[in-house]
Amino acid sequence: MSSxxxxxxxxxxxxSDSVVMGSQDFVSVLIRSIGGELYKLRQRSMAKIxxxxxxxxxxxxxxxxxxxxxxxxxxxxxxxCTTDSxxxxxxxxxxxxxxxxxxxxxxxxxxxxxxxxxxxxSLWLSVxxxxxxxxxxxxxLTGSIVGGExxxxxxxxxxxxxxxxxxxxxxxxxTIIICILxxxxxxxxxxxxxxxxxxxxxxxxxxxxxxTGGWLFHAILYVLIAALGLFVYAxxxxxxxxxxxxxxxxxxxxxxxxxxxxVLGAVLSTIGFFNKGPLGDFLQSIPDYFIxxxxxxxxxxxxxxxxxxxxxATATMNLHTIPDVHAMIVLVIYLVAFIGMAWWxxxxxxxx
Amino acid sequence: xxxxxxxYDDNTVISxxxxxxxxxxxxxxxxxxxQVMRGDVFGFLGPNGSGKTTTIRMLLGLIRPSAGxxxxxxxxxxxxxxxxxxxxxxxxxTPILYxxxxxxxxxxxxxxxxxxxxxxxxDHRIEEVLDIVELHGYGKLAYRKYSLGMKxxxxxxxxxxxxxxxxxLDEPTNGLDPSGMIEIRQLIRRLSSLGKTIFLSSHLLxxxxxxxxxxxxxxxGNLVKQGDVKELLxxxxxIEVRIGQTDQTSSALDVLRQSQEQGAxxxxxxxxxxxxxxxxxxxxxAPVARSAEINMLLAHNNLFAAQICPREGNLEEVxxxxxxxxxxxxxxxxxGMQRLAPIPEQTEPEKEKxxxx
Numbered sequence: 001m002s003s004x005x006x007x008x009x010x011x012x013x014x015x016s017d018s019v020v021m022g023s024q025d026f027v028s029v030l031i032r033s034i035g036g037e038l039y040k041l042r043q044r045s046m047a048k049i050x051x052x053x054x055x056x057x058x059x060x061x062x063x064x065x066x067x068x069x070x071x072x073x074x075x076x077x078x079x080x081c082t083t084d085s086x087x088x089x090x091x092x093x094x095x096x097x098x099x100x101x102x103x104x105x106x107x108x109x110x111x112x113x114x115x116x117x118x119x120x121x122s123l124w125l126s127v128x129x130x131x132x133x134x135x136x137x138x139x140x141l142t143g144s145i146v147g148g149e150x151x152x153x154x155x156x157x158x159x160x161x162x163x164x165x166x167x168x169x170x171x172x173x174x175t176i177i178i179c180i181l182x183x184x185x186x187x188x189x190x191x192x193x194x195x196x197x198x199x200x201x202x203x204x205x206x207x208x209x210x211x212t213g214g215w216l217f218h219a220i221l222y223v224l225i226a227a228l229g230l231f232v233y234a235x236x237x238x239x240x241x242x243x244x245x246x247x248x249x250x251x252x253x254x255x256x257x258x259x260x261x262x263v264l265g266a267v268l269s270t271i272g273f274f275n276k277g278p279l280g281d282f283l284q285s286i287p288d289y290f291i292x293x294x295x296x297x298x299x300x301x302x303x304x305x306x307x308x309x310x311x312x313a314t315a316t317m318n319l320h321t322i323p324d325v326h327a328m329i330v331l332v333i334y335l336v337a338f339i340g341m342a343w344w345x346x347x348x349x350x351x352x
Numbered sequence: 353x354x355x356x357x358x359x360y361d362d363n364t365v366i367s368x369x370x371x372x373x374x375x376x377x378x379x380x381x382x383x384x385x386x387q388v389m390r391g392d393v394f395g396f397l398g399p400n401g402s403g404k405t406t407t408i409r410m411l412l413g414l415i416r417p418s419a420g421x422x423x424x425x426x427x428x429x430x431x432x433x434x435x436x437x438x439x440x441x442x443x444x445x446t447p448i449l450y451x452x453x454x455x456x457x458x459x460x461x462x463x464x465x466x467x468x469x470x471x472x473x474x475d476h477r478i479e480e481v482l483d484i485v486e487l488h489g490y491g492k493l494a495y496r497k498y499s500l501g502m503k504x505x506x507x508x509x510x511x512x513x514x515x516x517x518x519x520x521l522d523e524p525t526n527g528l529d530p531s532g533m534i535e536i537r538q539l540i541r542r543l544s545s546l547g548k549t550i551f552l553s554s555h556l557l558x559x560x561x562x563x564x565x566x567x568x569x570x571x572x573g574n575l576v577k578q579g580d581v582k583e584l585l586x587x588x589x590x591i592e593v594r595i596g597q598t599d600q601t602s603s604a605l606d607v608l609r610q611s612q613e614q615g616a617x618x619x620x621x622x623x624x625x626x627x628x629x630x631x632x633x634x635x636x637x638a639p640v641a642r643s644a645e646i647n648m649l650l651a652h653n654n655l656f657a658a659q660i661c662p663r664e665g666n667l668e669e670v671x672x673x674x675x676x677x678x679x680x681x682x683x684x685x686x687x688g689m690q691r692l693a694p695i696p697e698q699t700e701p702e703k704e705k706x707x708x709x
Binding site: 011012013015016018019020021022024029032033035036039040043044045046152153154156157158159160161162163164349350351 | 362409412413414415416425433434437438439440442443444445447448449450451452453454457460461462464465466467468469470473474476477480507510513514515517547
């Protein structure tokens with residue numbers, strides 16, 4: 001039963017032949033909006049600059065390990081020296097056996113130091129770099145693509161073109177997810193290739209015995225967890241940029257959050273460590289609900305699987321304080337809270 | 353009981369019923385009843401802060417009404433906004449596009465958000481709208497390098513992308529030089545000739561008078577006048593009389609006052625002003641059709657007019673009269689309002705709908 005007056009839609013006249021309209025169902029409109037967002041990003045120099053910075057940092061990180069390898073293996077002594085009680089040094093040439101032993105040790109050191117240049121460790125190094133640098137870049141990107149709409153004032157134009165606010169909002173999230181995945185995969189690829197190139201200088205062959213179905217599965221999970229980490233911080237930026245209606249609010253807010261989590265986690269753990277008893281335990285448990293720690297726990301668990309294999313990893317994981325289920329629940333709660341708040345803020349009147 | 357009440361005919365493009373928006377205690381738009389018909393070039397006038405932009409924002413779904421409803425193309429903005437927006441091209445205040453993109457890229461992004469297919473399929477249409485606003489050749493220039501007038505025109509181009517039935521332009525000539533204003537005026541005429549309905553919010557009364565066929569005037573959020581421009585101007589039409597012997601002008605005024613007292617109610621206000629040559633002229637608020645009777649009245653009293661001509665009303669006078677708080681509308685203005693803009697009776701279902709809002 002309805003008591004509302006029922007209006008009838010007035011027939012729309014035919015548009016000009018040169019106007020090619022697409023399908024107007026929810027998903028099609030959303031996909032086109034994401035396409036529009038990606039087109040904007042592609043044309044924007046900021047996105048390219050951020051990506052170049054990330055690639056440069058990745059190369060620098062790998063070059064550190066390459067230089068480290070070079071430094072540890074450059075000088076192998078051919079004699080052993082001892083100093084007597086008078087302070088005089090006595091040197092004698094090394095025996096063939098000693099030299100062989102020394103070379104073997106040096107080779108082991110070289111292999112260990114250069115391990116991040118080769119798979120599977122180069123994947124860990126790439127993701128570690130992305131975990132820090134990528135987070136900052138994704139926060140900058142999200143803050144500007146969301147807050148920029150309010151800051152510049154284009155939100156008015158965009159919200160009067162047809163897509164609903166929910167579609168507009170989901171298009172932003174979709175764009176961020178695509179950007180995170182593309183950036184992550186690209187940077188991992190760059191890291192692995194750069195690592196492999198640097199590894200050529202060490203002369204150590206890559207042993208692909210690690211490459212099994214199980215490893216690949218955990219490697220994919222590892223990368224997805226890294227993406228999830230970036231996504232959670234991106235959602236903080238999205239939420240704050242929407243609430244504050246500026247790029248600066250999203251950017252500064254999310255970066256401060258990210259930075260404070262690390263500092264606060266260390267401070268609380270330290271206070272808790274020295275403050276025995278229930279209060280100490282409570283303070284020490286607080287960082288277990290921080291985004292960074294939960295992402296780190298998930299990532300570390302997958303890393304253990306990748307490095308040590310299933311059984312050993314499970315044993316080691318039991319020692320880890322944050323279980324996977326706990327981490328996932330905490331992250332989902334954060335995501336629901338931030339996305340929910342941003343969605344709610346998005347429904348407000350557009351008065352600027 | 354199901355009420356299938358059709359309140360809107362096929363020619364009504366915009367219809368608002370008691371549309372209201374309050375920001376806290378401040379009522380920005382109050383009980384607004386607007387009606388824009390298909391093919392209208394509708395001027396939406398009002399001083400700064402009168403609620404014009406708030407109304408446009410409500411019509412476009414940027415802000416939600418506190419009460420009342422807005423129906424566009426027979427569809428309610430509260431429930432069918434996406435379908436409505438697909439039929440509208442709008443610029444709200446100064447159109448703002450992405451400064452880091454070129455004009456062409458901006459239009460591509462707007463097209464993607466306007467229900468048009470992605471890719472090059474609409475490049476021809478983009479070229480067309482750039483042609484319409486005479487920005488052809490500037491498409492590849494970065495938006496931030498555009499002049500204010502070019503930005504304004506690109507905003508209009510963006511509004512025209514989907515070939516909409518209704519074009520809403522909020523202060524489209526803001527910041528434009530006189531030639532830019534003329535171009536926009538010509539563009540509005542061209543769009544109107546193509547059958548588009550134009551909703552034009554503007555401060556520039558002369559401009560509105562030249563291009564609009566209907567207007568509504570807002571003051572402090574209230575609709576004070578709505579109607580046909582020609583009719584409104586006709587109400588402001590007066591008769592200008594120059595007496596042959598200029599020293600007899602005040603005698604002529606006395607004669608007309610006397611006639612008014614004796615029952616010539618069609619004469620309302622009279623005054624003596626000076627023309628450009630410094631000669632006194634008699635200005636009479638009366639229908640132009642009564643000029644001959646005025647001439648006869650004066651002649652009967654041996655006062656001979658050297659010149660009798662109609663003085664056309666202008667929108668500025670109508671606007672000032674409607675928006676100046678101290679001057680109440682003249683009796684025939686009030687009649688005009690009632691005749692031109694009957695406020696529809698609110699039906700029960702509408703009241704219920706309002707309660708839900």
